[in-house]
Amino acid sequence: MITHDLVEAFAFSTPVMCAVGCMFMMGMDAYNCRQNMPEKRLRLYLALTYLVTALGWLGMVLYVVSPDGYISYHTVFLLALMLVQVMFYRLVAILTDTGGSHPFNCLHIVIPFVIAAVSLGCDLLIPAEKQMNMVYSGEGATSDVWFGVVYASTSVVFIVYNMLYPLLSLRNIRRYRRFVVDYSSEAQRTSLDWLFSMQLLILICVPVPFAGLLLGIDTFASPWFVWLGAVPYFVYYIILCYNMLDGNYLIIQPDPADGKDTPEKETTIDRRQFERYLHERKPYLDPKLRITDLAAGLNTNRSYLSAFINREYNMNFSRLINRCRLTELDRLRLSPRYSTKSNMELVLMAGFGNYRNYLRVKKEEDRLSVLKVFE
Helix, strand or coil, X not given: CCCHHHHHHHHHHHHHHHHHHHHHHHHHHHHHCCCCHHXXXXXXXXXXXXXXXXXXXXXXXXXXXXXXXXXXXXXXXXXHXXXXXXXXXXXXXXXCCCCCCCCCCCHHHHHHHHHHXXXXXXXXXXXXXXXXXXHHHCCCCCCCHHHHHXXXXXXXXXXXXXXXXXXXXXXXXXXXXXXXXXXXXXXXXXXXXXXHHHXXXXXXXXXXXXXXXXXXXXXXXXXXXXXXXXXXXXXXXXXXXXXXXXXXXXXXXXXXXXXXXXXXXXXXXXXXXXXXXXXHXXXXXXXXCEHHHHHHHCCCCHHHXXXXXXXXXXXXXXXXXHHHHHXXXXXXXXXHHXXXXXXXXXXXXXXXXXXXXXXXXXXXXXXXXXXXXXX
């Protein structure tokens, strides 16, 4: 017969195995990226994050199946709960860095270790048997008030960290999404919608059920609440791993020309010059075209070019480049030379990274066209 504890243990073991599997995949991908040190370091960091994640979920498994093990492991569990949120937040900060963010504050790392040190000192002073009675039956709360407060803080820490850091990540992603449409021609693919959705799901589903379980509140002991807290993270680990392996992100590269006093004759361009460059060079055929690439070809800088496009065409860089690709696609379709090509081949020849990206762009342009009719 499947018991309630077995269901909980299975629910908590699933993210452990998922995190370990993703850790190994990131480690192997880091080896494949050994020629690209920034990408290699990013994958090694994510592999370490998955390891800390697995250690955190292991504490939940021990809480259910091994009271003795959980008591001994409690400080590691508490530290992992805090560190994993900090590490995922740091990962999001790296992916969403637009060049104007502040350096990562070391207090994000120091505070979890200070809290864990206090917890360790309390664990060493209170006998394990008393700790177990307090955690699992509530006995000894009067005589060991200090331990009761420290243990209760585990749930408080879980709630705070699982709400604060997803909120900070959502803020960073929103800022990044506004920036990337004026930086990348593949903004629809690299706007981190998948990461935004998962952070929002975690914020809604995770903190309350697990905190209630750790506090021993009967309402949250239902398997439904257990799975409600475990499944979003399980899905998050898989989606994060997949998108990192697939490269569905774009780290903003600094523009050396930005912030420097560039002579006027090197920065000023006019509409005729710009359109002639697009017509002759066709830079939009590069599916990974960035505004910095285009600025370098025009001997100007990103800030000036971005302002120029917005002023002259009343749209951002991403939309302008994708409009050029749609025009190129129409030309290819009408050319007898490419009559034997499939629609997929023509879409790729026009500069779209993949067919899904083309469909998103076409759908958005059709929507904007309809809105313009009713203006």
